[in-house]
Amino acid sequence: MKIRDFLGRFFGDYQLRDDEDIFGVGFVNSLFAMQLVLFIEKEFGITVGNEDLSLANFRSIGAMAELIERKRSGG
Amino acid sequence: MALPEAQSPVEPPENQQQRLARCRALIEREIRPRADACDAEGRLPDELPVMLGREGLCGLVVPEGQGGRPVDPITYGLIHEQLGAACAATRAVLTVHDMVAAAIGRWASPEQQADWLPRMARGETLGAFALTEPEVGSDAKAIRTEAVRSGDGFSLHGSKRWITAGQIAHLFLVLARCDEKPTAFLIPRGTPGLTIEPLAPPLGLRAAMLAELHFADCRIPAGWMLGPVGSGLNHVAAAALDLGRYGVAWGCVGLIRACLEAATRRARTRVQFDVPIREHQLIQGLIAEMAVDLKAARELAMAAGRLRQSGDPDGVIATCTAKYFAARAAMHAGQTAVQILGAEGCAAGSPVQRYLRDAKVMEIIEGSNQLQQVMIATDALQRQGRL
Structure with missing residues (x-):
């Protein structure tokens, strides 16, 4: 829900599905990826490392939730 | 002498105050008096990076564990205000150095961090940021410099222009297309295939030591990539x-x-x-x-x-x-x-x-x-x- 709320600022009224490619719907600019990483780190208390920078980890709400869960469980 | 109303009115966090005072004194003693001469000559003193490193100014964004003397963002800003008032060219050179150090501190492998950050904090290795190209400015995703896979590493081809500190930097953070995706590489000065051409001092920041970089079959090992392919x-x-x-x-x-x-x-x-x-x-x-x-x-x-x-x-x-x-x-x-x-x-x-x-x-x-x-x-x- 927190991820969806954050993304809502960029995507307005557009209803994102959990598995929808957020980079594919054309709403974001070059600063977005950095803002997204900062948000995830601050909100969920994890550190995104260079090993996590695969686009697959940030492509959808579901993928980000999985990354956060994995990082929180020490994976 | 500064007017009272022109002084920085906001005190930095208490534990940074002494650090800020020392940096301000250094800037007023060593940097401001030389600024006009540097501007006229279009160059900075050769000894500047090591002198700044000795005083901790090259390690402002380097973690303590890597030999840095990091400061919080407010103190960082107040130091840059003082630098900006004294010599904008020196500030520009330190800023690109910090940009490279911060990128390494954030996204590099532990080996790359151990290799570069302690030297950067000491000012022995000055960093420069190589994104802009002769035909590419604001539209950064259009970069043309290419990193082609070659053996166990890459071969770089292309040019970078208006590179601040390019004439004196020891390490370049270079953005290139790899597998058609923007990717960052750390390339030291002296790497075969990299030639550095000084640019004439421009309108402003004349002492920022601008250079053009040319990569012609510049072969580098895979371990010089910074972050994964596509994260550049x-x-x-x-x-x-x-x-x-x-x-x-x-x-x-x-x-x-x-x-x-x-x-x-x-x-x-x-x-x-x-x-x-x-x-x-x-x-x-x-x-x-x-x-x-x-x-x-x-x-x-x-x-x-x-x-x-x-x-x-x-x-x-x-x-x-x-x-x-x-x-x-x-x-x-x-x-x-x-x-x-x-x-x-x-x-x-x-x-x-x-x-x-x-x-x-x-x-x-x-x-x-x-x-x-x-x-x-x-x-x-x-x-x-x-x-």
Whole structure:
């Protein structure tokens, strides 16, 4: 829900599905990826490392939730 | 001597105050007195990086564990304000060094960090950021420099232009297309296939030691890639430029302060029509505009600093906003200071004509004013639910 709320600022009224490619719907600019990483780190208390920078980890709400869960469980 | 109202009014966190005081003293002792000569000669003293490193100024964003002496974002900004008021070219060189160090600290492998960061903190290795190309500026994703897979590593082809500190840097953070995706590489000076061509000093930041880099079958090992393939722009360069914009914003605050100090000094001592020109209301109007711009620019930079300190994603746009306003205000302050000093302000060797030329460059580097406007407007529209 927190991820969806954050993304809502960029995507307005557009209803994102959990598995929808957020980079594919054309709403974001070059600063977005950095803002997204900062948000995830601050909100969920994890550190995104260079090993996590695969686009697959940030492509959808579901993928980000999985990354956060994995990082929180020490994976 | 600075006017009381032109001093930084906001104290940094207590544990950083002594550090800031030492940095300010160093800047006033070693950097400000040389600034006009550096500008005239179009170069910085050879010993500058190591001297700055000895004083901890090359390790402001390097973790303590890697030999750095990091400071919080507010203290970082106040140091850059002082640098900006003293010598914008020195500030620019330190900023690109910090951009590279921060990128390594954030996204490099532990081996790369151990290899580079301690040397960078000491000033023995000066970093430079190589994104811009002869045909590519604001549209960074259009970079043409290519990293082609070759054996166990890569072969780079292409050119980079307007590279601050390129003439003296020891390590370049280079953005290139790899597998058609923007990717960052760390390439040391002296790598075969890399040639460095000094550029003539430009309009402003004349001592920033600009260079053009040429890569011709420049073969590098795979271990010199910084971050994964495809992360070069959105993560590595974006974060580096974000820090660069923050440094530029504070540097512009320093420029405005320097303009205000020079203009008020002149207004007190220059007599025309039998009175000091400070008594003429049109001069007072010009000074008032500079004073208000100084306060506004500093508040925007402080607001960005506070958000950065807490890791808030809103710090990114706050930094764009601060950079945009401060650069524009610095340009205005430079014009005003030259106007108040008149012919003296236009004279060769006058600091205020240097401030004006440096301010113009501030409106272009680390994202032009127009690019900042696009970012700020997009954010404003998003917040209003229009996008």
